[in-house]
Amino acid sequence: xxxxxxKVQNLNLFIGKQQILKNVNVEIPEKKITIIIGxxxxxxxTLLKSLNRLTDIYEDINVQGNIFINNEDIxxxxxxxxxxxxxxxxxxxxxxxxxxxxxDNIAYGLRISGRKQKKYLDKRVEHYLKQANLWDEVKDxxxxxxxxxxxxxQQRLCLARGLAVDPEIILADEPTSALDPISSQxxxxxxxxxxxxxxxxxxxxxxxxxxxxxxxxxxxxLGEIIEQGTAEEFFNNPQQExxxxxxxxxxx
Amino acid sequence: MKLRKVEEHVFLFLMRLxxxxxxxxxxxxxxxxxxxxxGSLNWQMISEVPKGGYYxxxxxxxxxxxxxxxxxxxxxxxxxxxxxxxxxxxxxxxxSKRRRLVNVVRLILDILWGVPSIxxxxxxxxxxxxxxxxxxxxxxxxxITALILPIMIRSLDEVFKEVPMGLKEASYSLGSTKSExxxxxxVRQCVPGLVTAVLLSLGRGIGDAASVLFTSGYTDNIPTALxxxxxxxxxxxxxxxxxxxxxxxxxxxxxxxxxxIIILVISILARIVGNKYQKNKxxx
Amino acid sequence: MKLxxxxxxxxxxxxxxxxxxxxxxxxxxxxAPALLFGxxxxxxxxxxxxxxxxxxxxxxxxxxxxxxxxLSFILSSLWVTILALILSVPVCILTSIYLIxxxxxxxxxxxxxxxxxxxxxxxxIYGVWGILMIVPMVSKDIAPFFGYETTGFSILSGAIVLAxxxxxxxxxxxxEILRTVPEGLIESSLSxxxxxxxxxxxxxxxxxxxxxxxxxxxxxxxxxxxxxAVLMVVGNVVQNPTNVFDAGYPLPALIANNYGEMMxxxxxxxxxxxxxxxxxxxxxxxxxxxxxxxRRYEIKVA
Numbered sequence: 064x065x066x067x068x069x070k071v072q073n074l075n076l077f078i079g080k081q082q083i084l085k086n087v088n089v090e091i092p093e094k095k096i097t098i099i100i101g102x103x104x105x106x107x108x109t110l111l112k113s114l115n116r117l118t119d120i121y122e123d124i125n126v127q128g129n130i131f132i133n134n135e136d137i138x139x140x141x142x143x144x145x146x147x148x149x150x151x152x153x154x155x156x157x158x159x160x161x162x163x164x165x166x167d168n169i170a171y172g173l174r175i176s177g178r179k180q181k182k183y184l185d186k187r188v189e190h191y192l193k194q195a196n197l198w199d200e201v202k203d204x205x206x207x208x209x210x211x212x213x214x215x216x217q218q219r220l221c222l223a224r225g226l227a228v229d230p231e232i233i234l235a236d237e238p239t240s241a242l243d244p245i246s247s248q249x250x251x252x253x254x255x256x257x258x259x260x261x262x263x264x265x266x267x268x269x270x271x272x273x274x275x276x277x278x279x280x281x282x283x284x285l286g287e288i289i290e291q292g293t294a295e296e297f298f299n300n301p302q303q304e305x306x307x308x309x310x311x312x313x314x315x
Numbered sequence: 316m317k318l319r320k321v322e323e324h325v326f327l328f329l330m331r332l333x334x335x336x337x338x339x340x341x342x343x344x345x346x347x348x349x350x351x352x353x354g355s356l357n358w359q360m361i362s363e364v365p366k367g368g369y370y371x372x373x374x375x376x377x378x379x380x381x382x383x384x385x386x387x388x389x390x391x392x393x394x395x396x397x398x399x400x401x402x403x404x405x406x407x408x409x410x411s412k413r414r415r416l417v418n419v420v421r422l423i424l425d426i427l428w429g430v431p432s433i434x435x436x437x438x439x440x441x442x443x444x445x446x447x448x449x450x451x452x453x454x455x456x457x458x459i460t461a462l463i464l465p466i467m468i469r470s471l472d473e474v475f476k477e478v479p480m481g482l483k484e485a486s487y488s489l490g491s492t493k494s495e496x497x498x499x500x501x502v503r504q505c506v507p508g509l510v511t512a513v514l515l516s517l518g519r520g521i522g523d524a525a526s527v528l529f530t531s532g533y534t535d536n537i538p539t540a541l542x543x544x545x546x547x548x549x550x551x552x553x554x555x556x557x558x559x560x561x562x563x564x565x566x567x568x569x570x571x572x573x574x575x576i577i578i579l580v581i582s583i584l585a586r587i588v589g590n591k592y593q594k595n596k597x598x599x
Numbered sequence: 600m601k602l603x604x605x606x607x608x609x610x611x612x613x614x615x616x617x618x619x620x621x622x623x624x625x626x627x628x629x630x631a632p633a634l635l636f637g638x639x640x641x642x643x644x645x646x647x648x649x650x651x652x653x654x655x656x657x658x659x660x661x662x663x664x665x666x667x668x669x670l671s672f673i674l675s676s677l678w679v680t681i682l683a684l685i686l687s688v689p690v691c692i693l694t695s696i697y698l699i700x701x702x703x704x705x706x707x708x709x710x711x712x713x714x715x716x717x718x719x720x721x722x723x724i725y726g727v728w729g730i731l732m733i734v735p736m737v738s739k740d741i742a743p744f745f746g747y748e749t750t751g752f753s754i755l756s757g758a759i760v761l762a763x764x765x766x767x768x769x770x771x772x773x774x775e776i777l778r779t780v781p782e783g784l785i786e787s788s789l790s791x792x793x794x795x796x797x798x799x800x801x802x803x804x805x806x807x808x809x810x811x812x813x814x815x816x817x818x819x820x821x822x823x824x825x826x827x828a829v830l831m832v833v834g835n836v837v838q839n840p841t842n843v844f845d846a847g848y849p850l851p852a853l854i855a856n857n858y859g860e861m862m863x864x865x866x867x868x869x870x871x872x873x874x875x876x877x878x879x880x881x882x883x884x885x886x887x888x889x890x891x892x893x894r895r896y897e898i899k900v901a
Contacts, residue, residue, distance in 0.1 A: 117484050122412045145490040153488035159481040162504035171499070172489040177609070221485070228489055323796035330697035333690040334710060337770075340763045341713050347731040348724060401620040402627055409620075420628075422890055427631055429817070429886040430879065431824020433851045437875040438634050440858060441641050441868070461630065468627070494613045522721025525826040525851070529858055549723040553827060556727065571727045575720070582719045586712060 068093035068232065068262045069114065074128035076109060076118065083109050085286045087128070091279070096254055096263045098273040098294075101283035102309075107266045108236050110283070114264070115151040115234060116144055132232070149176070152225025154235040154250075158217035160209035161224075165192075165201050168209045168220055172228035187227060194257075195223035196249055215246025222253065233257065235265040239272070251276055270310070274298060282306050345575065352572025355565035361573065365535050365566065369546070369555060373562035377570045380551035382537045384574075386452060387547060388521035391459035395467045395516055398460070403471035404497040407478070421472070427465040433525040435462050440529035453541040455531025462526050463516040470515055474508030475501055507588050514585040518578055524549035548574040634879060642873035645866055654873065660837050667870040669877070671839045675754070675847030678840050679829060680822045682758035687766050688815055695773035696799060718767035726831030729760040734832055737844070747844040750834070755843040757833035761822050769818040772893075776810030777803065779896045809892050816889030820882040826851035850874045 067090035076084035083106050091097045099107045109118070116137060118124045129136045137147050149172070161168050169188040178184065188205070192198040197219045201212070209220055218238060225233065235254070239247035254263055255276055267273055273280060273294075280297040282290045282305075290297065290306045301307050359376050366375035410417050439458040448454055478501055486496040502509065524547070532544030533554065548570050555567035645654060645667060657668030698710055737759075738751030780803050788798040804811070834846025835856060854874050861868040 112484075115488060117487060120411065120483065120487065122414055145487075145492055148488055149490035151488065153484065155481050155484060157481060159479065159485040161482070161485065161500055162506075175489070175491055175495055175499075175609070224489065234488075319794060319797070323794065326693070326796060327697075327701065330693040330701060333693040334697055334702070334706070336690060337694060337717070337766060338709070338713050340766075341717050343732060344717075344720065344724065344728045344763075347728050351727075351731060398623045398626065401616070402623045405620045405624055418894075422887075422894075423628065423631060425890050426883065426886050427627070429820055429824075429882060430631075430634070431826065431851065431882060433824060433826040433854055434634065434638075434875050434879045434882075437854055437858070437872060438637055441637060441872060444862070444868075464627070464630075492609070492613050494616045518719050522719075522723070524721070524723045525855060528827075528855055549721060549827070552723050552727060553831070556730070556831075568727070571724055575724055578719050578721060578724075579716065582712075582716050586715065 064090045064092060066093065067091055068132070069264075070129075070131040071110075071114075072129040072131070074110075074113065074126070074130065076106075076113060076127075077125040078121070079123045083286055084113070087286075087288055089281055089288060089291060091262065091264060091281075093262050094258055094260070095278035096258050096265065096276050097279040097281060098277040099264065099266045099281045099283060100268065100270070100273050100309075101289075103268055105283045106286040107283050111234050111236055111264065111266050114232075115148050115153065117153070119144070149228045150230050151232045151234050152222075152228065152230040154218070154221055154225060154233065154238040156237045157241045158214060158221045160212070160217050160220055163209065164206045165209050165212070165220060166205040168224050169227050172224065176228070191223040191227045192220075194226055194253075195219040196253065197223060215242050215249070218242055218246060219249065219253075222250070226257075230261065232262045232264065235263065237267055238265065239267075239269075270312075282309065284309070348568075348571050348575050352568040352570075352575070355569040356572050360566070360569045364537065369533070369535050369551070369566070370558050370563065371560065373560060375566075377548070377551050377566055377573065379535055379537055379546040380548045380570055381573060383452075383531070383534075383545035384521050384548040386538065387455045387459060387527065387531060387545060388517055390452070390456040391463060391520045392467075392513060392517045394456060394460040395464045395520075396513060399464055399467035399471060400502075403468050403475055404501060406468075406472055407475040408483075408493050408497050408501065421469070424465045424469050424472075428469060431525070432462050432523050433528075436526040436529040439526070443530065449542070450530055450532030450544050451542045452531060452538045452545040455527045455545060455547075456541075458526045458530045459520045459523065462523060463520045466519055467512055467516045470512035471505075471509065474505045474512065477508075478504055507591055510588045511585050514581050514588070518581040518585075521581075522549060522574065522578060524553055528553075548577075631883075635876075635883075638872050638876040638879060642869050642876050645869040645873050648866065658839055662864050662867050662870065665866060667866065667873075669850075669874070671837055672848055672850045672853050672874065673877070674839050675833070676823060676849040676851075678754045678843070678847055679757045679761060679833060679849050680819060682754060682843060683761035683765065683822050684815065684819060686758060686762035687769065687818065690762075691766055691769045691773055691814070691818075692811065695770055695777055696803070698774060699777045700795070700799060700803075714767045714770055717763070718771065722764070722825060722828040723831075725760050725764050725828040729756055729828060729832035733759050742844050745844075747842070749844040750846075752832055752834035752846055753844050754833065754840050754847045757829045757847065757849070758843070760828050760832055761825055764825060764828060765818045765822050768821055769814050772814040772817060773811065776807050776814065776893075776896060779810075780806050810896055813889035813892040816885045816892070820885035820889070823885075824851060824878050824882050826855050830855055850878050854878075 069091040071087055071089040074084055074087040075082065087110060099110060101107050112118050113126060114130060118126055126138060128138065130138050135142065161171055166188055169191055170184045173184060173187055189198060192201065197216060200216060209217065212220060239250050257263060277294040280292065280294050281288060284305055290301060290303045301310060361376055361381060362378055363376040364379040366372045406417055406420060435458055439454065443454055482500060482504065483496060486500045527547050528550060531547060533546050533550055534544045538545045551570040552567045552574065555563050558564060649667060654667060654669055656670055658670035659666045659668040660671065698707060733756045734751035737753055737756045738749055741755065742749045784802060784806065785798055788802045829849055830852035833849060833852065835848050835852055836846040837848050838845065840847045854871050858871060861871050
């Protein structure tokens with residue numbers, strides 16, 4: 064691959080004595096949607112979380128190997144972790160709005176980077192809420208608590224919040240699993256639009272979702288990468304037996 | 316077969332009796348405090364300081380003790396929050412990966428919680444003598460702070476423990492530092508729990524007698540500076556009840572009623588906030 | 600340029616906060632050892648002068664002639680504490696089982712605030728209640744019934760007041776403990792044909808036994824150090840109590856009543872600090888043992 068955005072090399076990850084990721088090597092293309100797919104418990108969420116070093120905050124996790132983002136090895140760097148994380152927006156399985164109002168949820172990331180002028184914030188908040196297709200629904204109640212929104216709206220709020228820190232990469236961990244079909248569709252459509260500007264990495268276990276939006280697919284099984292490639296190759300011409308079996312629906 | 320049934324019924328009767336006994340005890344306490352104290356409670360009682368000395372003077376009220384108690388307990392609660400909040404956050408955010416250590420710290424805090432207040436008082440008194448400090452508002456505040464600190468930290472700790480991991484991840488993903496996650500996310504998420512912890516500590520602080528007995532002294536006046544002694548409601552009760560003069564004893568009963576009312580109000584407030592918190596938690 | 604300035608100030612703030620946090624944390628860790636050390640330093644001279652066994656096992660208490668025998672105070676403390684436990688433990692165990700396994704919703708709704716409020720009532724209020732209600736009751740009703748004569752200021756009054764004080768404390772722990780007994784265990788016992796009461800007696804109590812023991816230990820350590828309430832009703836006479844209607848003089852009361860003179864009589868300060876040290880050590884031992892026993896339940900114990 065030419066100029067991959069992210070390059071994972073020989074990544075091994077242990078929780079206690081259990082090995083969760085086994086010698087993972089992955090390259091992720093820029094400004095495309097990469098889907099990490101596999102049965103539950105295969106380590107896909109863990110892989111996603113190692114990309115912005117959220118693995119740091121868990122007990123007993125030991126990570127070895129290299130993860131290059133823009134050619135900087137984030138596992139062995141002196142760069143402040145908070146700056147690295149700002150390059151990546153995270154959308155998790157369930158939305159976790161910050162305990163503040165809708166406006167402040169979006170403005171939070173800007174404020175902690177030192178942008179505090181009200182006019183600027185107003186503009187940005189509106190911009191990102193529009194990006195997430197949420198503006199029309201909340202423009203009259205920006206000051207009400209984010210927890211009062213529906214789950215689908217909360218997830219879009221979290222997307223807007225993530226975009227507001229101006230990331231280059233969006234990490235999404237089964238972002239539609241808690242949502243109703245309409246909200247799910249919103250998120251999928253949004254991702255397709257967003258890939259023009261962002262590198263998107265999404266974890267899912269829903270094959271059809273992967274077929275709908277993936278440009279590039281990484282298939283994991285029991286902590287190992289079984290196969291990776293463009294969506295076309297992956298779905299139409301899988302190389303590995305396990306991949307074929309998975310595509311036929313033989314795994315869960 | 317029959318014997319089994321009889322046994323269960325006997326025990327069920329005893330269980331009901333026990334629960335009833337507990338309810339009855341509370342009623343008896345409140346009834347005896349109020350029936351004796353409310354009669355002596357009037358405007359003069361809560362708006363004047365004692366006249367002619369708290370132990371012998373028949374005139375005046377217990378304003379010195381009310382104000383003294385408020386100064387002491389509020390001062391100590393604020394101090395305990397300023398010290399306790401960072402510790403509780405530290406345990407849950409910075410030490411979250413080191414569960415062994417956290418368990419030891421919790422054990423230490425639980426043990427400190429169990430230290431009798433008279434031990435704090437006696438220790439505080441010897442330290443004061445060592446440094447030549449006189450009994451004062453300041454000394455009282457420091458000792459009560461030490462007394463309520465474990466309560467404050469452990470209650471906050473229990474609240475912070477409940478914050479979902481996903482929220483922590485969300486905060487870090489936006490590029491927050493640990494202290495930003497602590498104060499902008501954790502603290503805001505836990506405001507109701509925080510209020511409950513503060514109320515719990517306040518209630519403990521305002522009601523404790525043994526620790527202030529040694530350290531804050533007693534006076535008929537309202538303190539105007541931190542180095543002056545301060546009267547407190549528990550000691551107003553304790554000292555004035557020992558007087559042979561009925562009018563002075565009445566001041567003690569009035570003080571008991573006032574203290575009980577304060578404690579009841581704190582208890583009810585904590586319950587209301589706590590219930591609200593429960594509701595929020597289910598929603599979240 | 601401006602942005603990087605801000606970053607530095609943000610990092611600086613974070614650093615300052617971390618310093619304060621470490622300082623606070625250190626204070627908390629040092630507090631207990633400091634208490635122990637301070638009390639020991641102050642009370643050591645008494646040991647050195649009078650010898651350990653004389654201090655603990657003699658009941659000659661004549662501060663003015665340098666005789667400090669703690670036996671009667673220690674005995675009084677034991678009498679009051681153990682009697683309070685005898686009165687409160689059965690009530691707590693029965694009530695906790697009742698609340699968890701038998702009581703209906705509305706009973707719980709009433710009992711929870713009652714327990715909360717009882718737990719919050721200050722010691723001195725319990726003392727006033729003791730003087731107003733328990734002391735007269737002991738003197739007029741209970742003692743005459745058993746053929747004794749007393750003013751009512753007695754070990755028994757102290758124990759009754761103390762029992763009511765530690766009930767909410769122990770009850771809350773017991774309730775938390777019983778809640779950890781797995782539902783499945785109870786169901787499997789019931790499905791074997793055991794009645795509800797048999798299940799409680801043989802399965803629940805057995806499973807919760809370490810927790811029950813440790814709740815008693817915690818109750819004991821709480822009762823042992825309780826000062827003002829007991830002091831107000833127990834009589835405060837230096838003697839070895841022979842029955843529950845005698846007056847007693849527990850250790851905390853000794854400290855509270857005499858601290859005013861502690862600098863005026865030689866060694867008196869050492870003696871009072873020794874009393875505090877004894878209290879502290881006993882409370883510490885029971886607390887640590889109970890907490891360790893209770894640890895495995897992973898419950899919060901207020």
